[in-house]
Amino acid sequence: MSKADMQISCSEMVVPPHILALQPYQPGLSVEEIKQRFGLEKVINLASTENPLGVSPLALERTQQALVGMSRYPAGGLILRNKLAELFGLKVENVIADAGSEGIMANIVRTFLCDHDEVLTTEAAFQGFQVLARSRGVAYRTVPYKDWKYDLPVLADAISPRTKLIYLANPNNPTGSFFTRQAFEQFHRRVPERVLIILDEAYYEFAMVEPSYPDSMHYRFDNVITLRTFSKVYGLAAARIGYGFAHEDLISVLLKVKLPFEPSGVAEAAALGALEDREFMLRTVANNAKGLAYLNRNLREMGMQVAPSAANFVMLVFADSGRAQGAFEGLLRRGVIVRPLGATGLPHCLRVSVGTPEENEFFIEALDRVRQEMEMHSYAAVD
Ligand SMILES: Cc1ncc(COP(=O)(O)O)c(C=O)c1O
Numbered sequence: 001m002s003k004a005d006m007q008i009s010c011s012e013m014v015v016p017p018h019i020l021a022l023q024p025y026q027p028g029l030s031v032e033e034i035k036q037r038f039g040l041e042k043v044i045n046l047a048s049t050e051n052p053l054g055v056s057p058l059a060l061e062r063t064q065q066a067l068v069g070m071s072r073y074p075a076g077g078l079i080l081r082n083k084l085a086e087l088f089g090l091k092v093e094n095v096i097a098d099a100g101s102e103g104i105m106a107n108i109v110r111t112f113l114c115d116h117d118e119v120l121t122t123e124a125a126f127q128g129f130q131v132l133a134r135s136r137g138v139a140y141r142t143v144p145y146k147d148w149k150y151d152l153p154v155l156a157d158a159i160s161p162r163t164k165l166i167y168l169a170n171p172n173n174p175t176g177s178f179f180t181r182q183a184f185e186q187f188h189r190r191v192p193e194r195v196l197i198i199l200d201e202a203y204y205e206f207a208m209v210e211p212s213y214p215d216s217m218h219y220r221f222d223n224v225i226t227l228r229t230f231s232k233v234y235g236l237a238a239a240r241i242g243y244g245f246a247h248e249d250l251i252s253v254l255l256k257v258k259l260p261f262e263p264s265g266v267a268e269a270a271a272l273g274a275l276e277d278r279e280f281m282l283r284t285v286a287n288n289a290k291g292l293a294y295l296n297r298n299l300r301e302m303g304m305q306v307a308p309s310a311a312n313f314v315m316l317v318f319a320d321s322g323r324a325q326g327a328f329e330g331l332l333r334r335g336v337i338v339r340p341l342g343a344t345g346l347p348h349c350l351r352v353s354v355g356t357p358e359e360n361e362f363f364i365e366a367l368d369r370v371r372q373e374m375e376m377h378s379y380a381a382v383d
Contacts, residue, residue: 018137025131029337043335044362046353049173049203049313051235053287053356055270056280059236062273066266074265076258077243080272084243087275088217093248096255097271099262101202101227101242102128104254108165108225109136111257112196117164122150124345126173126200133167148175148307148315152183156190166191169200170214171207174341174351176309178207181214188221196250197224202242203311205233205281206288210310222247232312233284234274241267288312291354298364302371313353321347323374330370336363 013020028047035043077097085092098104109132113119118139121129125142133140139162143154150168159166171178179187191197199216207213216226229242241263244251263271274280295314299306305317318324321342328340328350339351352363 016137018134022131022135023343025127026343028339029332031337034332034335034337038333038335040335042362043337044355044359045337046313046355046359046363047337047339047351048237049232049311049351049353050237051232051284051312052291052354052359053235053280053284055235056274056277058277058280059234059270059273063239063266063270066269069265072265073261074263074268076255076260077263077268080241080243080263080268083272083275084245088245090245091248094245094251095243096246096251096258097241097243097263097268098258099240099242099264099267100231101200101229101244102132103240103258103262104225104227104242104244105129105198105200106132107254107258108196108198109133111253113138113164116162118160118162119165119167120155120158120163121167122155122172124174124341125167126169127344129167129169129198129200130344133165138164145175147177148317149177150179152179152187156187159191159195163195166195166197167200168197169202171203171309171311173202173311173313174339174344174346174349175307175315176311176313177307178210178213178310180212181218182212184214188219188224191223193223195223197221198227199224200227202227202229202232204228205285206312207310209285209289213310217245222249225250230271230274233281234271234277235280235284236267236270236274239267239270240264241271243271287356288354291357291360294357294360295352295354295364299367302364302368304367304371307349313351315341315346316350316352318348318350324348324350326374327367327370330373331363331366334366334369336366338363 031043031045080097081092081095084095113136119133120141123142123144143151143158225244225246227244231237307315331338341349341351
């Protein structure tokens with residue numbers, strides 16, 4: 001799109017300029033696709049921060065029971081909201097449930113942002129949020145990472161009279177890093193009350209064990225909306241169900257804007273089953289902690305640069321985007337699908353989900369081979 005096109009006012013164009021500027025979302029490659037492309041028998045998918053243990057059996061059972069009720073419209077997540085309120089000691093008026101935490105994020109963007117507002121976050125923030133904010137057509141400002149973490153003091157300095165919404169993911173996707181309780185409290189003191197903060201805790205169950213992790217349920221800040229999801233630790237990514245906590249005044253307006261029949265009744269039943277299955281959740285967290293330790297140890301032994309992670313994935317940092325792309329393609333040829341991060345804004349990085357112990361080993365072996373091949377090629381190129 002040319003600069004002249006950008007200057008044409010929105011009402012003169014069928015598609016507004018900020019929508020034309022968006023890139024279509026690239027879904028992860030499928031295992032079947034890679035098997036066929038490279039003639040492989042074994043392919044593993046570590047691209048999408050999903051649960052490597054699959055779905056909680058209890059969630060599956062509740063889903064199957066709910067299918068017979070599909071002729072009825074659901075009640076907008078009310079049963080789940082009540083359950084979550086009971087679990088976390090809140091009023092139901094403080095809780096929202098919707099089609100994924102991204103569904104709630106979309107409603108926050110629609111509900112609170114006016115045309116001249118500005119959104120503030122870190123560079124290369126979670127891609128889902130980038131798309132939602134940019135598709136609203138508001139100013140989108142970022143500050144750089146510091147050691148692959150949100151630089152909260154610099155973010156606070158960047159708040160302007162136009163800033164309406166700040167997006168923080170803790171732990172963060174794609175870096176995996178988290179900010180501490182002290183850093184968050186200091187930051188919050190500097191945020192005016194009129195500015196809303198989305199505190200996206202999609203990976204909080206994995207980070208809870210960190211003593212300095214600021215579980216947002218310890219706070220009752222009127223301008224903070226906490227978002228959580230059933231997509232990760234509960235293994236319900238395809239069901240599309242997430243939840244949020246906030247002051248009742250914020251939740252009540254979000255409830256006005258949200259689509260009345262989301263989340264679906266089937267997704268809600270799955271979530272209720274998942275909440276009952278504490279054993280599955282704890283097993284997932286334990287598998288992740290072991291897997292993270294294994295990956296970090298082996299990657300560092302290999303001499304790879306890895307961002308510090310408290311989530312269910314690690315981010316590998318390469319010297320340049322060519323090497324990251326080379327490693328991505330080499331891994332594909334060896335049957336490992338990981339996530340290139342060019343679309344997020346980090347073309348020299350790859351994100352790798354923690355898998356089962358067997359998957360983690362398969363990945364490490366494949367990466368070691370790819371790395372050796374790449375070194376041989378770079379020596380050949382120098383020669
Ligand atoms: C930080 C972050 N927030 C939100 C989501 C999306 O969660 P959901 O599946 O609940 O929409 C993800 C998924 O990758 C994520 O990484």
